[in-house]
Amino acid sequence: MGTVLDELVRLLGLERIEENLFRGESQDLGWGRVFGGQVLGQALSAAEQTVPEGRAVHSLHGYFMRPGAANRPIVYDVDRIRDGSSFTTRRVVAIQGGKPIFSMSASFQVHEGGFEHEAAMPDAPPPESLKSEAELAALVADRIPERMRAQALAERPIEVRPVEPYDPLRPKVRPPARRLWYRTSGALPDAPSIHQYLLAYASDFNFLGTSMQPHGASWLQPAMQVASLDHAMWFHRPFRFDEWLLYVIDSP
Template sequence: MTQVLDELVALLSLETIEENLFRGVSQDLGFRQLFGGQVIGQSLSAASQTVEAERQVHSMHGYFLRPGDATLPVVYQVDRVRDGGSFSTRRVLAIQKGRPIFSCSASFQLPEEGFEHQIAMPEVPGPEGLLSEQELSRQNIYLLPEGVRERMDFDMPIEIRPVNPTDALKPEPCEPCKYLWFRADGTLPDNPALHKYLVGYATDFGLLTTSLLPHGASFWQRSMQIASLDHSLWFHRDVRADEWLLYAMDSPWAGNGRGFARGSIFNRAGQLVASVAQEGLIRHRADWA
C-alpha cells in the first residue's frame, strides 16, 4: 500500500477503548467541517467489529446531526441491537465533545442463495486516459481556496477520475447526472470488511453536489452552504476497493433548501456492487458571498 492509503486504512481501523466503544482519529481534507465519508467508514468499522466475520454488512442508514471537527478524534458507541439466525443489527453513535455528530443503524447477513437480477451498467468510457480530480484541480490550483489548494499538493488515498468533469469554479447548468471512476490508490489486504469501509468512505465524494448541476452552482462557491443530512448505503455483493469502480449518480429532485441524489456502483465486470442515496442541505447564502 502507499503511505496515504496505509494512513486511511489505519484511520478506519479504530482503537478499542472498551467493549462496544471505539475511537478513531480524524483527517482534515480542507472542507468547512469533518468529511462525512470518514464517519460513515468509521461507523461501519465500529459496527463490524462487534459482529462475527461471517456476517457481512449489507445496509447502513445514517443521519448527520452536527458538523464534525476535523482536528479532534471521534468516539463510536455501538449498541448490539439483535443477533438473529441470519441477520445482526447494530446502532452506532459517533460522538465529539460529548455530543453526537452522527448516528446510524447497520444490518449484517450470513451468505445466502436467492433470486438475482440487476440494472445494466451505463455505457461510459473506462478510467484509462481520464484525468483524476487532483490533476484537473491542479490546472487551476491558484483559484482554489487556500485550505483546498494545500490538499491538491498531496497524494490522496482514493483516486477519482470523472467521466464528465465540470468546471467547479465557473459551473454552467447541465443535466443532474455524474459518472466517475474511483479506487483505492494501492493494493489492499484480502479483508472483505475493510473493502466495504473504504467504499463507504468514498461514497460521500461528489454525491450531493450532483443536485447542484442543473443550477450552475458548485461546492467551491463561497455563497453555497452545503452539508449532508443523511446517507444510506446498500452492499449487494463483495467488492474490491482497490479495483476500478464506476459511480453513476443522478439527482431526481431538489427543493426547500435540500437536494436529493442517488448512486449505483459497478465493478469492471458490470456487476452492481452497491447502491447509495443521500439528502443534504444546498442553501444559497447571499450573506456569505
C-alpha cells in the same frame, strides 16, 4: 498499499477503548469540519468489529445531526441490537465533545444464495482513457482557494476519474448527473470489511456537487452552505475496492 492509503485505512480502523466503544481520529480536508464520509466509514468499521465472523454488511442507514470538528477525535458507541441465526443488527452513535453528531443502523448477514438480477452496466469510457481528479486539479491550481490548495494537489488514497469533468471554480448549468470511476490508489488486504468501510468513506464524495449542477452553483462559492443530512447504502455482493468501480450519481 501507499502511504496515504495506509493512513486512511488506519484512520478508519479505529482504536478499541471498551468492548463496544471505539475512538477515531479526524482528518482535515481543508473544509474546517469533518468529512461526512469519514464518520460514515468509521461508524461502519466500529459496527463491523462487533459482528460475529462470517457476516458481512448488506445495508446501512445514517443520519448526520451536527457538524464535526476536524481537530478532535470522535467516539463511536455500538449498541448490539440483535444477533440472529442469519442476521445481525447494530446501532452506532458517533459522539464528539459529549454530543452525538451522527447515528447509523446497519444490518449484517451470513452469505446465502438466492435469485439474482441486475441493471445493465451504464456506458462509460474506460478509466485508463480519463484524467484523474488530481490531474484535473493540477491544471487549475492557481485558481484553487489557498486554504484548500495543498489538500487538492496532495497525493490521494482514492483515485477518482470523472467521465464528465466538472469545474467547481467556474460552475455551469448542466444536468444533475455524474459518472466517475473509483478505486484505491494501491492494493488492499483481502478482508472484506476494509473494502466496505473504504467504499462507505468514498461514497460521500460528489453528492452535493451533482445536486447543484442544474443551478450553475458550486459549494466553493462565497456564503454557500452545504451539508449531508442522511446516507443509505446497500451491498448486494462482495467486491474489491482496489479494482475500478463505476459510480453513477443522479439527483432526480
